[in-house]
Amino acid sequence: MACGSTSLWNGEATWFCCGNAWGPCASAGGGACGTCKSSKLHAAWPNASKACWDITRPDLCGEKLPRRGCGSVMKVRHQCSGASVCVTVSDCGPRTRSFCSESTCCDGTCRTNRVIDLTPAAFSAIGSLSSGMLPVVIFE
């Protein structure tokens, strides 16, 4: 599936581990889709399924994200640097509802609410893991 250029959403990107065998993530499995790996260019989307939506509830933060299931491909672009990465939806997350109104900014422009969670491999392709979150624009 192609990594497209049609605007889909924008907001904060965080990162998470899945399928790796060290530290607190040793117990992390392959995610909701069963295929997620920290070393791959994968992502978690809050509306990967109805069950996922019921957990993440981005709508409670004002985000009515469209459903994109396992295997969907998105391009995630850092809103300021322009660096981008193509990712495959492999899990459910982040839990948007827990951090409503949280913002991340660069160059004076902020993006609000957690709308996508990237694996370390994907996140590090567009920023530093030590920042924890990035403002992004998402395409499909």
Place this chain on the structure above:
Amino acid sequence: MSAYPTGDPLARRRFLTAAALRGATVIGTGVIGATALGAVDADAAFAEPLRALDPAAADSTFVEGRITWIDGGLLEVAGSWGEYARVRVTGATSVWKVRATTAAAIETGDGLYARGVPMPDGTLAADAVWVNIVNLHTTLRGIEKDRLHLAHGSHEIVGHVLADTTSVSYSGAAPTVDLSRLRIGQDAQVLGAWRPSDDSVELVRVAVGPGAGHRR
């Protein structure tokens, strides 16, 4: 000194290649600062304007796993899926382990995320390595002066408060060292460093939100 020459899209690759081929290591040298791509102190990362990533980043390769052997600037890494990698730390590498540090802080048994450029000899010339870094969605189960008790899925984690490092962000506000407004039962995002010796986490930044239904 700037770690990477700028203005040339291939400068970073050439620099890393040259550094790796020369075997230039940085063990015992001063702290490696932020690079165009690399790891920086978390607070600094928020405070400083983000610089444009080098276009060569699109060609970067990623390695994940446990460090099984260290030979000078060469790290041998056992991946979580049975793969094996050798990561070369050069003078161009930024190193994060709780904070920006030097390669001397890396130990056998540490967990590693590394990003860099594949070399002809099969090694990865790293432009950034993050040692033991974790970024966990947790729930606060207990609060003490010097530690937090966290639930991560079905697992309990002890999070150590570092007097000179740990900060808390309440509802997206600027980080503070004041932990007094943390409450048991809150969801908390924890950026920190796993401590292999006792399977705990050293806390760098804790973010808690107002929860659902709170919009600006």
